[in-house]
Amino acid sequence: MRDESLTPAIQAIDICKSYPGSPPVEALKNESLSINDNEFFTLLGPSGCGKTTLLRLIAGFEDLTSGELRLYGEDISSMPPEKRPINTVFQHYALFPHMTVVENVAFGLRRRGTDVSQAQKTALEMLDLVQMSQFANRRPSQLSGGQQQRVSLARALAPHPKVLLLDEPLSALDLKLRQSMRTELKRLQRETGITFVFVTHDQEEALSMSDRIAVMSAGRVQQIASPSEIYEQPRNRFVADFIGDANFFQGKVTHQNGNTARFRISPEIEIAARTENTPPAGDVTLFVRPEKLDLLTSATSETLPGDVREISYLGNTTDYAIDLRNGPSIVVRSENHHNGDALALPGDAVHVGIDPSAVRVLEA
């Protein structure tokens, strides 16, 4: 028997999906990606980026326009959804309103041919797993949104699918519930050992739960990497901009010394950046996260002078929008300490410290 842990759970090879129309809408453009066994994999992107289309293709709700989909090495491209050992947790739960909670959870098992008593038993175990066993005989309409979401999870996990797809399952829940469900999902993934493919537009969700994230935009995967790599080393401007906040500069390299290069970002301002390989000679995009900048009251050799334009208080941090003298404007995020007083007020002259290791050069 093939060792399944070495074969990718899902392998997409040059898959395309376009919808008829004039011109046809290309929801996915020639995408190839692999999702590993026992992985919490997240598809992250703004609405219309193709992430839900990819999920529906994996589930079998849509037909591929071209390309091939494999599940543990087996071609499932033309397999109807009921034949795929893949289950889905729907955004709006999609619980059957005419069945009780336990009947909902047993549905998949029953359709697969499990006998009534065994299906009932497994369904109750699943409800136990999501702490919903006391509601087994209720109707879905008698449950709150969070409870319905748990039932929907139990229903999708009950037939023990090889891959579980989650289509923005937390988006309809309120903030506190959403946060506790994140831990819960992560726990379920660990305990069941099932490969999870999670779709979301919420970067916090993606960063906090995933083993790997695929950032998507305009029908293409922009980058696949671990959450910290996505945040710290975004491959392009879209990824850097979509995840977290970022300051961008256009600049040209002036000189290079070892692995540090200097870039001119305005006629009078140069900043240093750590680079792994030789930066291209032409215009490049530099980016730096606002929280990696320092707001100082006195100048040193590596600081840039500027004036505070406005400040926004965000609770644990404050954002300072600063116009650099003879240069672009920049946002510095600073943690609020002590009594929460601002470090500077609009109109104050300040100095911004930029550590070269915090500045990154982006692809094109």
Next chain:
Amino acid sequence: MPKSRDIRALPGLKWFSLGFFVYLYLPLLILVIFSFNATKSATVWGGFSLDWYAKALANDDIRRAAWNSLVIATTATVFSTTMATMAALSLTRNKSLPRKPLFNGMLLLPLMVPEIVTAVATLTLFATIGLSLGLGNIIIAHTVFCIPFAYLPIRARLQGMDESLETAARDLYASKWATLRFVTLPLLAPGIVSGAMLAFIISIDDFIITLMVAEAGSTTLPIYIYSLVRIGITPEVNAVSTVLLIISIFFVTLSYLVEKRGKF
């Protein structure tokens, strides 16, 4: 009495509405009251009695007509509801079916065609092909005009139904047929029942088309009542009409309750 400060209240509407309901229900009320009249007059009250109901019940012609009506309405309801359900399923769920608005319009058009036109057309058709199935002729004609009535509530129910439920069923290893049987039809049931009741009412009450296509011996209740009225209105007619009225109210109420209970 203080003037109403409710900005939505329109002056005089209350009395207008009252007049409207009196106009609508007074004749029905009089019909029902005089069905219990002890004398043979349909206009002068002569005391309470159930004689006319007993008399109507004992009348073989009335019993035969009522039986015919029931057989026709039941059969036409079953046929038309089945077809309406299939039409609604394919017009709301079949993604690849082209020109849905056209088909939908064609299904509903009979609601707007003058009944007399349909009646003449049906009669001509039956005469041309020499169809002579007794009650069968009426059942076929009724099935046809009941379809749009049955179709409307079924389609409304399907349109209000979350398609992701059917997707979820397919996701959970249910084939197309299993999805229809375990998810779509149970959820659609209130719409189907409601459509069937409507079809039944429309069929049992039909006069023009039935009159045209009915052969000798296939007299239905509305046609029999009409023939009685031509001789002269007696409280017997009132009694039969009251029974028909009660049947209608019963089914309409049932249809309403089923639809209300089955809300998602």
